[in-house]
Amino acid sequence: MNTLVLHDYLTQRGGAERVALLMAQDLGGGAITTSSFRPAETFPEFGALDVHEILPVVPARTPSRRLAMAPLAALSFGAHRARADVVLCSSSGWSHWTSTPSPTVVYCHTPPRWFWAPQDFFHGHAAPVRAAASRAVAVGRSLDRSRARRATTYVANSSVVRRRIQRAYGIDAEVVHPPVSFAVDGPVEPCPGLEPGFVLTIARDRSYKNVATSRRVFGAGGLGRLVVVGDGEPQAGAGDLVVNAGRVTDAQLRWLYRSCRAVLALSHEDFGLTPVEGHAFGKPTIALRAGGYLDTCEEGVNAVFTDDLEDASVRRAVLSLDTAGLQEATVLRAAERFSRAAFSGAMSRVLAEAARSG
Structure with a gap:
């Protein structure tokens, strides 16, 4: 055909x-x-x-x-x-x-x-x-x-x-x-200036992506480091709470998914591939309870949710990740239906x- x-x-x-x-x-x-x-x-x-x-x-x-x-x-x-x-x-x-x-x-x-x-x-x-x-x-x-x-x-x-x-x-x-449309087990390339353990968000600079909210919440401190993949020039200062990775290759993206502790997804998305990609690496999502995330994220299985975009709500959701008890094996199993x-x-x-x- x-x-x-x-x-x-x-x-x-x-x-x-x-x-x-x-x-x-x-x-x-x-x-x-x-x-x-x-x-x-x-x-x-x-x-x-x-x-x-x-x-x-x-x-x-x-x-x-x-x-x-x-x-x-x-x-x-x-x-x-x-x-x-x-x-x-x-x-x-x-x-x-x-x-x-x-x-x-x-x-x-x-x-x-x-x-x-x-x-x-x-x-x-x-x-x-x-x-x-x-x-x-x-x-x-x-x-x-x-x-x-x-x-x-x-x-x-x-x-x-x-x-x-x-x-x-x-x-x-x-x-x-x-x-998930790129190979999880493909080549890996570290991103200069970054150490594992950050929260990752991937979003172009569009109003409905709510990148400004993500930056503001993490910029206030107490949540660790946020790495933003999307538009703009890369920058990674040693003390920066919010780091802009700019555009990355698939090899660098694999390293970012492997090295993060969670994916932050606050966009009003039609579907939203980034949580699914993160799940394929065993990483949970901190998600806005809206849009396509309702199809891909399940509380207590592979995600924690924020019900709104107020700074305090997003902050509580990030902090709740440590006590949510999400297991890598469970997250990986949930990703299998998106092959x-x-x-x-x-x-x-x-x-x-x-x-x-x-």
Whole structure:
């Protein structure tokens, strides 16, 4: 079966990009179509794939590039024509706008935040930008809903996203959780200036990731050291309570997971791969009781929770880890259901069913 894989854009390193990479490798014959591809800004493994880029002009990398990219990507996918035995769209944006007569499966990381969670996407932008965006949301939602309803099958990456799909599109989606998509037992490279025993958080600088809260709580002292992987330049001073590791390689990420005592996950995530990755290394999660974490984290098994983002609540959750009695073996067993084989098998079944129905 010829499966054509599409993904919104390959200009960052995130959970959706890891899933798209796996889809292209295991389901798409080593090929993927995207609006824009910037090899230096995403995972290096994409360099080994046949990447078809449909947007010829990409804005310079600035704080406002995501905003500028939105209409360009929408237009590029809206004008794109695709044909295969089945088309698989990895989407939190525009790839599901592609026109095709072929059976189409949309693996939805979340309905586009531009339309369905504008308070998240436009947070921090200037008032004129927010005002213009609010006027465009109603039109955009109508267009997005009509494009989504052309799909043969919708698949959600978590229970919370399944509910969002139902609210946004009126579509009942199956849930197929993403897997740990890089080899746990691969090469390991220590991060300079760090000693084991820290708490690890992995998040790009987006408002809904709540990195500022993580930094503030640990910066107040008494909780040990926090290491932040994401945007920004690396820095690791000997006395720093909060250390920015910047972007890291997979080999360094393995060392960070192996060397941390827990993963801190305070984002409002659609699914959130970092707890699952941490669990695969036997490391528990300190999680916000919300979003995709409710599918992957279980209190007393592999996680402790904070019910809100108040500094005192987060602090109590971190301190409770020492008395929670979470066992590495239990955490590892809980991670087994998020294997790559389980994901690819489930998606192969969904694609086959869509192809037959088409």
